[in-house]
Amino acid sequence: MPVRPPLPPFTEESATAKVQAAEDAWNSRDPERVALAYTEDSVWRNRDRFLTGRAEIREFLAEKWERERDYRLRKELWAYTGNRISVRFEYEWHDDAGQWWRSHGNEQWEFDDNGLMRRREASINDVPIAESERRLHRPTP
Template identity: 60%
Template sequence: MTQANENENRPPLPPFDLESATKKVRLAEDGWNSRDPVRVSQAYTINSRWRNRAEFINGRDQIVKFLSAKWSDEQEYRLIKELWAFAGNRIAVRFAYESQNADGQWVRSYGNENWEFNELGLMTIRHASINDLLISESQRLFRWPLGRRPDDHPSLSALGL
């Protein structure tokens, strides 16, 4: 099931300009906010390589397994991504997400990702560095209904993050 669509284009395609890189980042954010591991995995090549914190993940099947476990542990997950830089077939983003762990503790996770894409717009490499901050419920900033972030919700920069 995760092997499908390997030869389909995933626009926008590289080389990226400001508009296409910004759109690619928002599409990635929307996918992750769906919390659908199979849907998210379709944005990556079959043999995509990840470094996520200290975990090394290879291929769509491992991506689905990783994301399934992640979203099982991280309840009420809401993510904002923001373009940091781009050149050719690479994009760098910064992000923050809020979630609630099994103990009911709220966490805001901050990070940076480096992405590399093939000519079809599928991500071949993802490197993510992430730090977690325990927050109280009253410190939460990401309060939209689960799913896609509304277009009028403030960005990371607008929130001062």
């Protein structure tokens, strides 16, 4: 079975590292890379969608990043205990019509002993913004 450090039980340092690793992976917008952080039978609630398993997660992410153009995310550790981490996040993106959005939310994560996420609960709200109101920009390569 794959191991994905840092492993639970989390400290402030290891929980912060886990959150940063998730932010980095999600900002890659690579569904395969991101999906590898979850157990094969991981259970998700993302807004009003309920997903089970790495294959569904991969498909969901591919669809998400097709729809959410120029996606850029920031995550912040909110709390941690044992094998659980709570995160506050916001991300910005635009739709095909050019409307920019800022999406705010909270996630609760639960990990297995190998550091793979077996459960993710995400509550997310979207706010339309003008492009001039953007706060999150991709770093220049």
